[in-house]
Amino acid sequence: MALENRKWEQTLLEESRRQVLAGWPTGREVDLEDAMNYHRSLGQERISYHKLRRGQQEGVTFLQPRAGVALLDEHINLLNSLEHQGAADFLPTTIDSYTRLNRYQEADRGIEESKAAGRSMLNGLPAVNYGVKNCRRIVAATGVPVQIRHGTPDARLLAEITLAAGFTDFEGGGISYNIPYAKNISLQQSLSDWQYVDRLCGLYAEGGIIINREMFGPLTGTLVPPFISHAVGIIEALLAAEQGVRSIAVGYGQGGNLIQDTAALRTLRRLARHYLDRFGYQDVFVSTVFHQWMGGFPQDEARAFGVIAWGAATAALAGVDKVIVKTPHEALGVPTAEANVAGLLCTRQVMRMLAEQNVQATQRLADEEQVIEREVGEVIAAVLDLGEGDLAAGVVRSFAAGVLDVPFAPSRCAKGAMMPVRDLRGAIRLLHPGNLPLSRETLDWHRLKIEERGREERREPDFRMVIDDIYAISKGMLVGKPR
Amino acid sequence: MALENRKWEQTLLEESRRQVLAGWPTGREVDLEDAMNYHRSLGQERISYHKLRRGQQEGVTFLQPRAGVALLDEHINLLNSLEHQGAADFLPTTIDSYTRLNRYQEADRGIEESKAAGRSMLNGLPAVNYGVKNCRRIVAATGVPVQIRHGTPDARLLAEITLAAGFTDFEGGGISYNIPYAKNISLQQSLSDWQYVDRLCGLYAEGGIIINREMFGPLTGTLVPPFISHAVGIIEALLAAEQGVRSIAVGYGQGGNLIQDTAALRTLRRLARHYLDRFGYQDVFVSTVFHQWMGGFPQDEARAFGVIAWGAATAALAGVDKVIVKTPHEALGVPTAEANVAGLLCTRQVMRMLAEQNVQATQRLADEEQVIEREVGEVIAAVLDLGEGDLAAGVVRSFAAGVLDVPFAPSRCAKGAMMPVRDLRGAIRLLHPGNLPLSRETLDWHRLKIEERGREERREPDFRMVIDDIYAISKGMLVGKPR
Amino acid sequence: MPRTTTIVLGVIGADVHAVGNKILEMTFSDAGFKVVNLGVMVSQEEFINAAVETDAAAILVSSLYGHGEMDCRGLREKCRESGIGKILLYAGGNLVVGKRTFSQVEAMYREMGFDRVYPPGVMPDVAIADLRKDLGL
Amino acid sequence: MPRTTTIVLGVIGADVHAVGNKILEMTFSDAGFKVVNLGVMVSQEEFINAAVETDAAAILVSSLYGHGEMDCRGLREKCRESGIGKILLYAGGNLVVGKRTFSQVEAMYREMGFDRVYPPGVMPDVAIADLRKDLGL
Ligand code: B12
Ligand code: B12
Secondary structure, three states: OOOOOOOOOOHHHHHHHHHHHOOHHHHHHHOHHHHHHHHHHHHHHHHHHHHHHHHHHHHOEEEOOOOOOOHHHHHHHHHHHHOOOOOOOOOOEEEEEHOOOOOOHHHHHHHHHHHOOOOOOOOOOHHHHHHHHHHHHHHHOOOOOOOEEEOOOOOOHHHHHHHHHHEEEEOOOOOHHHHHHHOOOOOOHHHHHHHHHHHHHHHHHOOOOOEEEOOOOOOOOOOHHHHHHHHHHHHHHHHHHHHOEEEEEHHEEEOOOOHHHHHHHHHHHHHHHHHHHOOOOOOOOOEEEEOOOOOOOOOOHHHHHHHHHHHHHHHHHHHEEEEEEEOOOOOOOOOHHHHHHHHHHHHHHHHOOOOOOOOOOOOHHHHHHHHHHHHHHHHHHHHHHOOOOOOOHHHHHHHHOOOOOOOOOOOOOOOOOOOEEOOOOOOEEEOOOEEEEEEEEHHHHHHHHHHHHHHHHHOOOOHHHHHHHHHHHHOOOOOOOOO | OOOOOOOOOHHHHHHHHHHOOOHHHHHHOOHHHHHHHHHHOOOOHHOOHHHHHHHHHHHHEEEEEEOOOOHHHHHHHHHHHHHHHHOOEEEEOOOOOHHHHHHHHHHHHHHHHHHHHOOOOOOOHHHHHHHHHHHHHHHHOOOOOEEEEEOOOOOHHHHHHHHHHHOOOOOOOOOOOOOOOOOOOHHHHHHHHHHHHHHHHHHHOOOOOOOOEEEOOOOOOOOHHHHHHHHHHHHHHHHHOOOOOOOOEEEEOOOOOHHHHHHHHHHHHHHHHHHHHHHOOOOOOEEEEEEEEOOOOOOHHHHHHHHHHHHHHHHHHHHHOOOOOOOOOOOOOOOOOHHHHHHHHHHHHHHHHOOOOOOOOOHHHHHHHHHHHHHHHHHHHHHHOOOOOOOOOOOOOOOHHHHOOOOOOOOOOOOOEEEEEEOOOEEEEEEEEEOOOOOOOHHHHHHHHHHHHHHHHHOOHHHHHHHHHHHHHHOOOOOOOOO | OOOOOOOEEEEEEOEEEEEEEHHHHHHHHHHHOEEEEOOOOEEHHHHHHHHHOOOOOEEEEEEEOOOOOHOOOOOHHHHHHHHOOOEEEEEEEEEOOOOOOOOHHHHHHHHHOOOOEEEOOHHHHHHHHHHHHHOOO | OOOOEEEEEEEEEEEEEHHHHHHHHHHHHOOOEEEEEEOEEEEEEHHHHHHHHOOOOOOEEEEEOOOHHHHHHHHHHHHHHHOOOOEEEEEEEEOOOOOOHHHHHHHHHHHHOEEEEEEOOOOHHHHHHHHHHOOOO
């Protein structure tokens, strides 16, 4: 069956579901009717969609950590600390890397080794292995919405099990959970598998259960220009909406320059709404998510707190619905509960201190916004063009052609022909546009900005400058200085 | 002798010095000639004045911690950690509270008890008790300029001993080290005693040794409107310049609102220069100092890091020559070396990350700057008026009349008739102007800002609102919400 | 006991931290106590004289700056000598130099004869409630 | 030994952290090594096959995502079985789950047969210098 952006037929879905649920023994536990009843029993404050809507109405920004360990009871304890000591507004259940690659056997081994070692040997919770009933214990033990966060190209079974367990929020998309998270998986495959996930959410929606679907904005977390992640997020949103998803969050990873980040968050919200409306999905609720610095962190905890706090300040000054919070252990390893709580408390402190302030409207801000809007427009138009009107087909062909591209991606699907670098003020620009379908006007803007930096640093911008930028934050700067 | 703002006669100085040096046995160690020779042996990188000048030329912002313990060797170890692990650009020697009140006997007891207890029982280093030779060990053991930081209304002997020991930087002033730091000491007395200190620095300057004198900007550290601390700092600068001081730093304590803080730092530099020039002190070098949040801190360390980082961000975005850094232990007690290093590293991380960014010029910023300039102009004009042209006399009469006033001050000299409170965006405004000599236009600005907040919070602004604001940061906000 | 209970308030020693003291005055007054506020830099003798003169039910000692340990020693003995040996003594603020576990600090001040000892940043309502309890109000 | 020394580079297991790997490729190439970069998600077998085929002097294993401990176990044994038992094995990245003292981690990986083990965030120049030393270049 050729991939196209069209709502799946009921028969196709049913057939696929039978196959998927047979993929691992716990698949048998999934019972949609029972699942929906369980969802109906949840109060609104434990349902992402409702909480996000309320937040938007009241102008509140929510905080959410990342967290997941191999053993169920430990995971529940961890979430309890984050909820009660960290006052997290949303909780996560981060899934381990074996599960993300559907290697459930290895995940089983990870559970066993963790039990034996008395500490988590997995970098997340293997939810599929635990199954519906066990996972429901997580939902039951928490007072706020819990989201599944992962990085799984084929998340069909994971979605089946966790939605059935009562989780109300599911991260990922056919692009954002493939390109940064896989090597050999085709976009045809991942887009199709995510249509399944989205269609499954659509099924819940038809039963009155609105699952929030969040697109993973940061991609590789490393010098991603805003328009790239915006284009990807918006495309994923459109694909999800087509399958009946009714609540969509689009994300963005902090770049570091306050003006560019503000422009990014403001345009992300506007553009997502604009495109959803334009393609007929006026009834889809949209929210925005900001990720604190996603690249390499400094190892020293005091310095890491500095990075976290600047992320918090940016979020507060720019305005966003939810912030995904880092921890002072980031550079070193999966954080302890205490480190995770510390990240939350530091972030909350800064965000509440700055709640009454925002980035002032200036020409520079307006320019940045305008550039991003133009860039996203240029890219999405080209994608639709290549797809001859079909967005899904367009995505596949666009990545093949480098018309869509993501820097530093492990996936073979990404050409990696474009190369980003920072400008003089730390905004992320294009050093090489690769095959990105940008207008002369747009390319000139990038070129001028980078020439300016080259002059200031008296060096020709090249890959060394890019490497300097990649190391910069962990070495205590934003713009990588010549060594 | 009546207090007036006129350079001391040589005879007066000599006579006073004899008395002061006889005040405690270590006074005998002071030998000006030997002192100057020692100063001449220091490299420029260890002399505040030179380092500050270089910093201004190169656009660098320096960091300085606060630190002082009872025992000399421990103090030297402490400074070594701050210099080497914390990469402090300037080092402090914070003086204990007994010495600040010239209670050298009690300081002696503190030294003894500290030796006995094996931990510092004093909140700083009793430099007078240690004397010139011992204190010189501190200077000799460090590679960057070391400043004496204290809070001493009568710092004559402290200045004699520490300058003779080779310290190149001395904080304080007749107002800023009286009003927030004493109860019963008259301004006549403290201003006169600080004329002595300034004249002593003048003497060094005549010998080619330029001592940097820093005015203590934050005052009580609690809701001080910028124009108040600016007026005080500028007056102290003028008084110091008259006695021959050639290098002056004026300070400002973070308020919390980015626009107001930026306006404050920008006007502080301009106004200090303006007034020094206007009164004929064109040859005095001026630099600016920013103090991270000086009010009550949150106890939790992660949250304290948030406060520290926001101070760092403000300094970087607004621009300043030196930042005085807080620590994550602030709310709990004199910090350990580690906590102090952590404050430095966190601050440095944020400041370097933001080195390429700044607060954009907007109308709101221009308005804030204009208001501060007008306010400072109104206050200083009134002080000169009351002094019938003499600034020193004017200060004494102005405090008595409430024409100069500092909120929450322990000193009986401050009327405490003015009462500050935050506006809707967290900027510090006047709830009650007391007797401050402000124009109708200025008062209206404050009134409107506060009415706006009252409407938003649906309460009449009064002392409860002020208390809420005082607690706010330690409870995780800037603007105190109604309980 | 008079209808309005009097308390003596002040910051001991060479300590000039005035902000908390001003707030304590406002909040205890608000709560109906008669507050004799001696302000900052108060000696042991001043505390005791004020308490004797006003027939106070309690002395609330603040120490923020770290020298509390030295400044407070002997206060209970002096109270006894002045005939108010049973007066309630509370202490609060940042009672020692540096960050130390509060239980140590509490034990040390109790040893010195304080009836109640408060950790840094305690809210006034807590002490108001305690005082009411201790006085049977 | 050929004039240009060949090394095999890759990120082991199910790990997709690509950024450090790309930088290692650039810096080792820059330093004059012939780099066979297997990219991310590399199995033990792939590492060994590549090393055998290219007659490599060293295998540089990255593991960032935390499962390194499970993924790396047995690599030295497999090398022996494939006749390259003496090949240099280096490991770097975030080698275990969570923040742990590096000396523990180092001991564990040495036990597994790695010649050199690097802490998180080590700079490539350090490893380049070590490699030159170990190979007597
Ligand atoms: C960016 C990033 C991501 C991106 C990666 C994008 C991509 N595909 O490359 C995304 C967001 C996709 C991601 C995903 C995940 N990540 Co990640 N990620 C990071 C982060 C923030 C930076 C990594 C990076 O690029 N650093 C910059 C490069 C230049 O440095 P480097 O990778 O460390 O490599 C250098 C050195 O280590 C050294 N080096 C590396 N290997 C070797 C080998 C030898 C022999 C030598 C000599 C030197 C050497 O040289 C390299 C070049 O200088 C780190 C934390 C950090 N470091 O701040 C976490 C981190 C590595 N991730 C982590 C985890 C757990 C994950 C996820 C499982 C879950 C999650 N949190 O989302 C998934 C894993 C997916 C998978 N299957 O692998 C953990 C690992 C935990 C642990 N070991 O205990 C970390 C440490 C974060 C944390 N504290 O939780 N991540
Ligand atoms: C503002 C401030 C100053 C201002 C004070 C202005 C003034 N005159 O009031 C200035 C800048 C002048 C200053 C000077 C000094 N300070 Co100071 N200062 C602070 C700071 C930041 C806030 C204090 C404050 O106003 N808090 C807000 C009020 C509302 O809270 P509070 O004072 O804690 O009081 C409340 C409670 O504690 C409680 N409470 C207090 N007492 C009592 C008593 C009882 C019985 C009860 C029930 C409750 C109670 O109720 C109060 C009201 O809610 C604190 C650190 C912090 N807390 O964040 C340091 C701090 C108190 N200062 C300290 C020090 C060392 C000094 C100096 C010696 C040196 C220096 N660092 O400059 C000098 C001392 C001068 C002197 N002789 O006293 C240290 C004390 C160290 C220690 N104990 O180990 C602290 C803790 C900072 C630190 N970590 O180093 N300081």
